[in-house]
Amino acid sequence: xxxxxxxxxxxxxxxxxxxxxxxxxxxxxxxxxxxxxxxxxxxxxxxxxxxxxxxxxxxxxxxxxxxxxxxxxxxxxxxxxxxxxxxxxxxxxxxxxxxxxxxxxxxxxxxxxxxxxxxxxxxxxxxxxxxxxxxxxxxxxxxxxxxxxxxxxxxxxxxxxxxxxxxxxxxxxxxxxxxxxxxxxxxxxxxxxxxxxxxxxxxxxxxxxxxxxxxxxxxxxxxxxxxxxxxxxxxxxxxxxxxxxxxxxxxxxxxxxxxxxxxxxxxxxxxxxxxxxxxxxxxxxxxxxxxxxxxxxxxxxxxxxxxxxxxxxxxxxxxxxxxxxxxxxxxxxxxxxxxxxxxxxxxxxxxxxxxxxxxxxxxxxxxxxxxxxxxxxxxxxxxxxxxxxxxxxxxxxxxxxxxxxxxxxxxxxxxx
Amino acid sequence: xxxxxxxxxxxxxxxxxxxxxxxxxxxxxxxxxxxxxxxxxxxxxxxxxxxxxxxxxxxxxxxxxxxxxxxxxxxxxxxxxxxxxxxxxxxxxxxxxxxxxxxxxxxxxxxxxxxxxxxxxxxxxxxxxxxxxxxxxxxxxxxxxxxxxxxxxxxxxxxxxxxxxxxxxxxxxxxxxxxxxxxxxxxxxxxxxxxxxxxxxxxxxxxxxxxxxxxxxxxxxxxxxxxxxxxxxxxxxxxxxxxxxxxxxxxxxxxxxxxxxxxxxxxxxxxxxxxxxxxxxxxxxxxxxxxxxxxxxxxxxxxxxxxxxxxxxxxxxxxxxxxxxxxxxxxxxxxxxxxxxxxxxxxxxxxxxxxxxxxxxxxxxxxxxxxxxxxxxxxxxxxxxxxxxxxxxxxxxxxxxxxxxxxxxxxxxxxx
Numbered sequence: 001x002x003x004x005x006x007x008x009x010x011x012x013x014x015x016x017x018x019x020x021x022x023x024x025x026x027x028x029x030x031x032x033x034x035x036x037x038x039x040x041x042x043x044x045x046x047x048x049x050x051x052x053x054x055x056x057x058x059x060x061x062x063x064x065x066x067x068x069x070x071x072x073x074x075x076x077x078x079x080x081x082x083x084x085x086x087x088x089x090x091x092x093x094x095x096x097x098x099x100x101x102x103x104x105x106x107x108x109x110x111x112x113x114x115x116x117x118x119x120x121x122x123x124x125x126x127x128x129x130x131x132x133x134x135x136x137x138x139x140x141x142x143x144x145x146x147x148x149x150x151x152x153x154x155x156x157x158x159x160x161x162x163x164x165x166x167x168x169x170x171x172x173x174x175x176x177x178x179x180x181x182x183x184x185x186x187x188x189x190x191x192x193x194x195x196x197x198x199x200x201x202x203x204x205x206x207x208x209x210x211x212x213x214x215x216x217x218x219x220x221x222x223x224x225x226x227x228x229x230x231x232x233x234x235x236x237x238x239x240x241x242x243x244x245x246x247x248x249x250x251x252x253x254x255x256x257x258x259x260x261x262x263x264x265x266x267x268x269x270x271x272x273x274x275x276x277x278x279x280x281x282x283x284x285x286x287x288x289x290x291x292x293x294x295x296x297x298x299x300x301x302x303x304x305x306x307x308x309x310x311x312x313x314x315x316x317x318x319x320x321x322x323x324x325x326x327x328x329x330x331x332x333x334x335x336x337x338x339x340x341x342x343x344x345x346x347x348x349x350x351x352x353x354x355x356x357x358x359x360x361x362x363x364x365x366x367x368x369x370x371x372x373x374x375x376x377x378x379x380x381x382x383x384x385x386x387x388x389x390x391x392x393x394x395x396x397x398x399x400x401x402x403x404x405x406x407x408x409x410x411x412x413x414x415x416x
Numbered sequence: 417x418x419x420x421x422x423x424x425x426x427x428x429x430x431x432x433x434x435x436x437x438x439x440x441x442x443x444x445x446x447x448x449x450x451x452x453x454x455x456x457x458x459x460x461x462x463x464x465x466x467x468x469x470x471x472x473x474x475x476x477x478x479x480x481x482x483x484x485x486x487x488x489x490x491x492x493x494x495x496x497x498x499x500x501x502x503x504x505x506x507x508x509x510x511x512x513x514x515x516x517x518x519x520x521x522x523x524x525x526x527x528x529x530x531x532x533x534x535x536x537x538x539x540x541x542x543x544x545x546x547x548x549x550x551x552x553x554x555x556x557x558x559x560x561x562x563x564x565x566x567x568x569x570x571x572x573x574x575x576x577x578x579x580x581x582x583x584x585x586x587x588x589x590x591x592x593x594x595x596x597x598x599x600x601x602x603x604x605x606x607x608x609x610x611x612x613x614x615x616x617x618x619x620x621x622x623x624x625x626x627x628x629x630x631x632x633x634x635x636x637x638x639x640x641x642x643x644x645x646x647x648x649x650x651x652x653x654x655x656x657x658x659x660x661x662x663x664x665x666x667x668x669x670x671x672x673x674x675x676x677x678x679x680x681x682x683x684x685x686x687x688x689x690x691x692x693x694x695x696x697x698x699x700x701x702x703x704x705x706x707x708x709x710x711x712x713x714x715x716x717x718x719x720x721x722x723x724x725x726x727x728x729x730x731x732x733x734x735x736x737x738x739x740x741x742x743x744x745x746x747x748x749x750x751x752x753x754x755x756x757x758x759x760x761x762x763x764x765x766x767x768x769x770x771x772x773x774x775x776x777x778x779x780x781x782x783x784x785x786x787x788x789x790x791x792x793x794x795x796x797x798x799x800x801x802x803x804x805x806x807x808x809x810x811x812x813x814x815x816x817x818x819x820x821x822x823x824x825x826x827x828x829x830x831x832x
Contacts, residue, residue: 014443014453014456015440015443015444015452015453016439016441016443016444017628019435019440024431024435025432031431036431037431038459038460038462038465039430039457039459039460039465041457041458043455044454046454049454052476056472060472210433212428212433212434271715277698277701277707278698278699278700281693281694281697281698282693282694282695282698283694284694285694285715286694286783288783291693296714296715296716296717297694297714297717298713298714298715299687299697299701299712299713299714299715301707301710301711301713367702367704
């Protein structure tokens with residue numbers, strides 16, 4: 001098996017002050033292309049620690065991607081560490097000096113002396129171009145392991161990996177088979193609930209499942225060999241049939257899916273919210289399509305204005321949905337009511353009828369998690385309406401207490 | 417120097433599907449207690465990769481914290497890898513079998529056979545109690561390096577580190593001096609702008625600065641020896657004096673600070689927003705204090721209702737702030753107007769006058785970043801009002817185009 005490692009450098013990454021998004025991005029991209037990482041490591045800005053780690057990695061891997069530490073300042077030590085680990089001298093690479101001079105000339109600036117350091121590389125290094133920055137990358141063999149040194153700036157790192165390093169690896173290791181991924185977005189079941197249903201499935205050779213859960217969604221990823229879309233779609237349908245009740249969208253997040261449904265039907269939406277304190281509007285309006293089709297939203301701080309505290313909450317939220325739709329003159333209105341002792345109401349008003357439900361959390365959630373869960377349940381009612389599915393569903397995080405439904409035929413016969 | 421490493425295990429962490437929050441948390445805690453990590457690494461669920469990494473780490477470190485892989489399932493391999501690396505047999509620890517039996521009995525469940533695996537440890541391991549889960553931790557010496565094996569569940573991991581591992585390290589290495597940290601939250605300058613001003617400062621022996629930037633704020637952390645608050649406060653004041661214009665709060669985030677100021681003055685707030693599409697309300701109302709003191713918010717989708725598209729935008733937003741305050745009957749109103757070609761307006765209405773400004777972004781930001789920056793500038797106007805500072809300030813991300821101010825004495829003389 002091909003052994004590939006990644007080394008991230010820098011005190012901020014080591015100490016967790018910044019999240020290592022480059023590493024997550026590289027892991028994913030390499031996996032999809034058949035170059036799974038076997039190990040990742042992180043060291044700070046210490047030359048001895050860097051040299052030690054480079055040597056350790058060289059003994060146990062065939063390929064190592066090193067990220068960061070190629071800048072012009074004194075705490076950028078990756079190049080010096082590479083030279084020491086490879087037992088080579090640092091020499092000036094005139095072709096990169098030229099690039100640097102052009103870079104600064106184009107910006108009408110004189111090059112600071114400190115940047116010259118970025119053209120000093122181990123003598124046997126192969127330069128890797130950086131079309132958008134001053135830090136060139138380089139490829140170097142240490143103890144028969146190929147090291148690719150890359151800049152820490154994410155845009156420069158990603159461009160270099162995509163345009164140069166990945167193609168180079170594919171040329172060197174043509175036998176590695178890449179993966180492609182399809183995604184099911186689910187809401188309403190736990191990860192163990194889903195895996196109980198899916199783990200017993202016999203997937204064809206070369207196919208595997210991955211779970212990625214971030215409240216309130218769990219993403220199910222199906223990986224299969226690249227260039228066989230037909231089989232992957234067939235396997236995806238099999239998986240879908242086992243967890244259909246929880247799938248909210250395929251290959252696009254639920255919010256994007258709702259945006260597409262609204263656009264296709266040309267329906268406008270207004271929002272009123274209380275328990276979600278602005279999250280419902282912010283979340284829905286962060287989708288461009290939904291924002292374009294929306295009337296006003298409002299956030300009721302105490303509920304008195306809407307009469308929410310005076311009457312039975314389910315009936316009040318039900319009435320508020322209709323009133324919001326009418327007041328804003330939109331096709332649809334989505335509403336979250338007050339949160340009282342873990343109990344809340346959500347309602348949807350449409351030209352085909354009105355629905356409201358009262359639900360109770362099954363366990364303790366943080367205030368932010370509560371807002372997200374309530375907003376997602378409201379969003380799921382909207383999605384179900386737009387997909388012509390039953391509006392009320394079962395979600396593992398809440399218990400349904402009561403619901404109300406008024407069909408379109410009754411809408412105008414309501415007592416006012 | 418004491419060399420301490422952390423090894424995280426698990427495919428999901430390796431492949432970046434989940435963020436390694438345990439690592440960031442441990443780094444921070446250990447640093448504050450004088451036990452800075454020198455290295456972190458991550459390997460997947462492969463016994464050979466685990467054994468190899470344990471041996472590598474044992475040669476170069478005095479202490480290693482291993483996280484994850486202590487569960488009952490077949491992909492939990494840390495204990496078996498530990499035994500192999502230490503060349504020890506796995507034996508049953510009867511004291512942990514008893515704990516497991518009690519754990520399941522208390523929950524009226526029979527213990528699955530798979531859990532017995534969690535009481536099989538390397539023969540010379542020292543058990544570390546887990547008061548809230550079934551995975552015990554253990555301490556084991558491999559090649560004269562002390563390994564602490566810990567469960568991956570964050571609550572279990574954190575409790576074990578705080579209650580047992582950190583005290584054990586302090587007993588073993590009493591000479592390590594801990595740090596305490598003070599924080600300045602800044603907004604409106606770049607990280608290099610701040611470091612240019614601060615890097616020339618001579619800090620007393622044992623004091624150091626750290627920067628943590630997450631749009632739109634940059635946090636400046638001052639670390640100093642524990643148990644010397646007086647000196648740290650003095651140094652903090654020195655730093656503060658050099659970057660005063662950008663400091664928005666001390667030792668608490670700006671939002672919490674605004675919440676405290678509003679509460680202390682007992683002022684209520686209403687919000688109207690357009691460019692920020694709900695983010696301004698969501699962000700402000702996510703603070704408990706502000707939510708308690710807020711009147712309604714509304715989010716205008718197209719601005720027509722407020723007449724925003726019909727007149728000069730600065731004047732329109734200025735008028736909207738006053739109208740919002742009056743309509744919601746609150747002490748204060750904060751407003752964001754429409755975003756047109758990178759240009760936007762924000763306005764504040766108070767009993768002491770009204771302020772509005774029109775600003776333009778200096779470079780391209782994502783839609784989400786734009787919302788956050790506009791909301792933060794609006795929030796900063798509010799903070800400045802509550803702190804009796806000038807309402808208009810300079811921010812490096814935007815250029816000021818125009819502003820308006822009406823003092824309280826003129827408020828009632830405005831033509832309607």
